[in-house]
Amino acid sequence: MAWDEWEQIKADVAANGSAHMQLNQAPAQGGTTGGSTSGDLKSNRKTWVKAGEGVTGLKEGVGKALTKLADGQTGLGDTTGSQSAAAQKELYASWKKYVSDVSGRCEALGGLLRAAGHDLSKSDEEAKTELEKLKVKYGDTEPVGGQAKEK
Numbered sequence: 001m002a003w004d005e006w007e008q009i010k011a012d013v014a015a016n017g018s019a020h021m022q023l024n025q026a027p028a029q030g031g032t033t034g035g036s037t038s039g040d041l042k043s044n045r046k047t048w049v050k051a052g053e054g055v056t057g058l059k060e061g062v063g064k065a066l067t068k069l070a071d072g073q074t075g076l077g078d079t080t081g082s083q084s085a086a087a088q089k090e091l092y093a094s095w096k097k098y099v100s101d102v103s104g105r106c107e108a109l110g111g112l113l114r115a116a117g118h119d120l121s122k123s124d125e126e127a128k129t130e131l132e133k134l135k136v137k138y139g140d141t142e143p144v145g146g147q148a149k150e151k
Contacts, residue, residue, distance in 0.1 A: 005068055013061040052111065052112070052115070052116070053110065054110075055106055055109050056106060056111070058110075059106045059110075062106060065099060066100065076088065104138065105134065112131070112134075
């Protein structure tokens with residue numbers, strides 16, 4: 001994928017806007033914002049659902065990027081005898097997995113946020129456990145390319 005295509009994809013995603021979440025603080029005991037409070041935490045379910053939909057919506061742009069990435073590989077053919085073609089094929093496979101994982105991460109995290117909007121009965125520990133599972137499942141891949149291989 002050419003650099004200008006990537007920049008266009010990012011611009012398209014930015015133009016669609018993103019879900020913004022605002023965490024409001026209740027006034028502290030002295031009446032000013034900030035610090036600790038003794039009141040109950042208030043949450044807006046609609047805001048959680050909207051944030052989840054926004055994160056899940058990122059999949060569309062990621063899917064377009066994956067399609068363009070695949071289109072850019074058409075005609076590569078047999079890579080035997082060409083180190084640069086073999087390197088391109090290896091790099092493509094790495095990025096295809098990475099971008100697919102990003103798409104899966106958007107879906108999973110968006111689902112968690114939407115679920116939080118529908119069911120706020122989970123404890124902090126349960127929510128933290130779900131987020132930790134995402135970190136394990138979608139840990140960043142090791143960098144590839146650019147390293148010399150032994151012959």
